[in-house]
Amino acid sequence: GAGVSQTPSNKVTEKGKYVELRCDPISGHTALYWYRQSLGQGPEFLIYFQGTGAADDSGLPNDRFFAVRPEGSVSTLKIQRTERGDSAVYLCASSLTGAGNTEAFFGQGTRLTVV
Amino acid sequence: DAKTTQPTSMDCAEGRAANLPCNHSTISGNEYVYWYRQIHSQGPQYIIHGLKNNETNEMASLIITEDRKSSTLILPHATLRDTAVYYCIVSRSSNTGKLIFGQGTTLQVKP
Numbered sequence: 001g002a003g004v005s006q007t008p009s010n011k012v013t014e015k016g017k018y019v020e021l022r023c024d025p026i027s028g029h030t031a032l033y034w035y036r037q038s039l040g041q042g043p044e045f046l047i048y049f050q051g052t053g054a055a056d057d058s059g060l061p062n063d064r065f066f067a068v069r070p071e072g073s074v075s076t077l078k079i080q081r082t083e084r085g086d087s088a089v090y091l092c093a094s095s096l097t098g099a100g101n102t103e104a105f106f107g108q109g110t111r112l113t114v115v
Numbered sequence: 116d117a118k119t120t121q122p123t124s125m126d127c128a129e130g131r132a133a134n135l136p137c138n139h140s141t142i143s144g145n146e147y148v149y150w151y152r153q154i155h156s157q158g159p160q161y162i163i164h165g166l167k168n169n170e171t172n173e174m175a176s177l178i179i180t181e182d183r184k185s186s187t188l189i190l191p192h193a194t195l196r197d198t199a200v201y202y203c204i205v206s207r208s209s210n211t212g213k214l215i216f217g218q219g220t221t222l223q224v225k226p
Contacts, residue, residue, distance in 0.1 A: 045214065048212065048213050056213060095212040098210055103161040104212040
């Protein structure tokens with residue numbers, strides 16, 4: 001596709017449930033990023049993939065959050081035992097290489113609501 | 116990564132230039148200055164970036180002071196569609212997609 005695609009666009013889940021959020025990056029982009037944005041705040045970095053491996057997961061808030069990118073393309077952010085505080089817009093971005101002089105392209109985000 | 120300071124909000128008249136300032140006094144030599152914006156309910160959008168020299172593209176101009184401690188994003192002829200939150204971000208050259216967003220500047224372009 002032409003841009004970064006995220007599905008679903010909206011997700012409502014009950015407290016304690018498990019959710020998966022999907023990101024399709026721009027074809028050929030080796031770097032992929034997940035961010036979380038709470039209402040009225042700037043996006044907050046969660047994790048960075050270079051190819052298939054998580055190069056930097058320092059932003060994941062706790063062990064309920066996990067992300068994979070098994071073939072170096074599509075990525076899935078997984079949240080276990082969801083809490084109401086997990087409600088936010090989850091943004092995915094990709095860039096050609098991730099290093100030196102490149103821009104990141106963001107998707108429209110998945111709005112997660114935990115009730 | 117160096118921290119940035121931006122005004123919380125600004126207004127601009129449609130058709131006039133919008134000048135958005137940013138302070139990044141702790142920037143180091145290998146860090147780029149990036150500007151992104153976020154229109155309501157959309158993902159952030161890249162605008163422009165620079166290291167030392169001033170830069171211009173079809174969207175905006177970026178003026179970086181000689182000591183690199185501050186910069187200004189210039190939208191030469193603001194339109195209503197430029198109403199958005201503008202983020203000034205300093206990012207290391209080794210990982211320019213790991214962006215530390217602050218609160219940004221909410222720019223309101225008025226008719």
